[in-house]
Amino acid sequence: MSEHAANVVVSQLAHRADVETRLIDVAALPIRTDDAGESAKDPEFAETMNRADALVLVAPEYNRGYPGLLKHVLDTNLHEYIHKAVGVVGVSSGIFGGARVIENLLPVLRELGFVTIFWDVNFNNVRTRFDAEGALVDDSFLSVDKFLDELIWMAQTLRYGRENVVVGGTP
Amino acid sequence: MTETMRCPRCGAEMNHQANKLVEPVTREEAEARGTLGGILLAVFACPHCGYVASRRDEHHDT
Numbered sequence: 001m002s003e004h005a006a007n008v009v010v011s012q013l014a015h016r017a018d019v020e021t022r023l024i025d026v027a028a029l030p031i032r033t034d035d036a037g038e039s040a041k042d043p044e045f046a047e048t049m050n051r052a053d054a055l056v057l058v059a060p061e062y063n064r065g066y067p068g069l070l071k072h073v074l075d076t077n078l079h080e081y082i083h084k085a086v087g088v089v090g091v092s093s094g095i096f097g098g099a100r101v102i103e104n105l106l107p108v109l110r111e112l113g114f115v116t117i118f119w120d121v122n123f124n125n126v127r128t129r130f131d132a133e134g135a136l137v138d139d140s141f142l143s144v145d146k147f148l149d150e151l152i153w154m155a156q157t158l159r160y161g162r163e164n165v166v167v168g169g170t171p
Numbered sequence: 172m173t174e175t176m177r178c179p180r181c182g183a184e185m186n187h188q189a190n191k192l193v194e195p196v197t198r199e200e201a202e203a204r205g206t207l208g209g210i211l212l213a214v215f216a217c218p219h220c221g222y223v224a225s226r227r228d229e230h231h232d233t
Contacts, residue, residue, distance in 0.1 A: 038196075050223050079225035082189050082214045113191055113214075162188045162216035162223070 001126045002091045004134040006058040009089060009121070012144050016152065022048060026073040033072065041076045049080035054087070054155035055114070061092040061101035066108075074112060082113030083162050085154035087147055089121040097122025097141075117154050119147040178217040179224055185215035190228070200227070 006023060013021040024045070032040050049055075059066050086109050090098015102120050109116055121144055123129060129138045176185045191212040195201040200210050211228035 051221070078191070078193065079212060079214045079223055082191060082223070082225075083216075113189070159221070163186055163218035163221065166187055167189050168187075 001093075001123075001130065002058050002060045004130045004136070005089055005091045005121075005123045005126065007134065008136055008142075009056055009058065009144060009148075012148060016148065019152065022052075024048070026067075026069055029073060031073055031076055036072060037075050038078060040072075045073070046077050046080055049077050052080075052084065053159050054085040054151050055081075056087050056089060056151065057105065057109075058089040058091060059098060059101045059105060061090060061094075061096075061098040064100040064104070066101050066105050071108065074108065078112065083158050084114055085117060085151055085158055086114040087117045087119065087121075087151045089123065089147075091123040091126050093125065093127050095124050097124030115154060115158060117147070117150045119143060119150045121147050174213055174226070174228075176213075176215040176224060176226060178215075178220060178222055180222045181217060181220045183217055183219035185217045185222075185224065187213060188216045189214040191225075193227075 003025070010021055010023050013019055029042055029045055031042050031045070057070070059070060088102045088105055088109075090102045092098045092101070099120075099122060102122075106116055121142060123142070125138075129136060131137050174187050176187070177183070178185050191214060192207055192209045193212045195204050195210050204210055212225050213228045214223065214225045216223050
């Protein structure tokens with residue numbers, strides 16, 4: 001179901017000018033699980049994160065938390081994320097739409113150096129939002145446009161800042 | 172204190188955009204960590220190609 005939600009976000013991003021999007025399935029990344037942190041870094045994933053100006057995390061909520069694999073993958077990089085925009089899309093079969101997975105991810109994302117935006121997308125009641133082929137049949141209470149407006153603004157602003165504003169004042 | 176770094180990809184001078192406190196990963200870093208309780212990671216971005224790089228800062232008390 002999270003893949004269907006991710007496809008909705010990707011399809012909306014396709015309509016945005018000057019935005020290149022890459023969908024990454026963390027389960028398909030060749031990241032070792034017998035180590036953690038930057039020791040387990042995958043060069044291709046790290047390069048993708050280095051190039052990215054923003055990240056959208058589509059995260060299912062299980063027992064009020066985020067998937068361990070998502071945290072494991074995020075932990076493999078650090079400087080690649082710093083001063084980059086991130087937004088979170090929560091997915092759940094209940095009525096809260098992953099609100100708790102989003103809240104639990106925020107301190108992790110802050111520590112990784114991301115700048116979180118104040119819009120979320122909540123795919124609640126996800127079992128009835130998509131048809132058998134994964135097409136969205138119920139778009140009620142989804143705010144993907146507003147979420148992407150804010151994410152892209154933040155991504156553009158932070159890119160300017162990373163490249164032009166010196167920490168601690170003038171060089 | 173700002174530092175400088177050349178972009179390892181295109182050679183342009185990078186912008187020192189962040190200092191991030193991180194945990195030590197070696198015994199030497201653990202012994203060297205100062206009053207901030209960790210090591211500073213100096214993070215740079217290239218204004219020419221956008222590449223991001225970092226250097227673990229010896230000036231951990233600054």
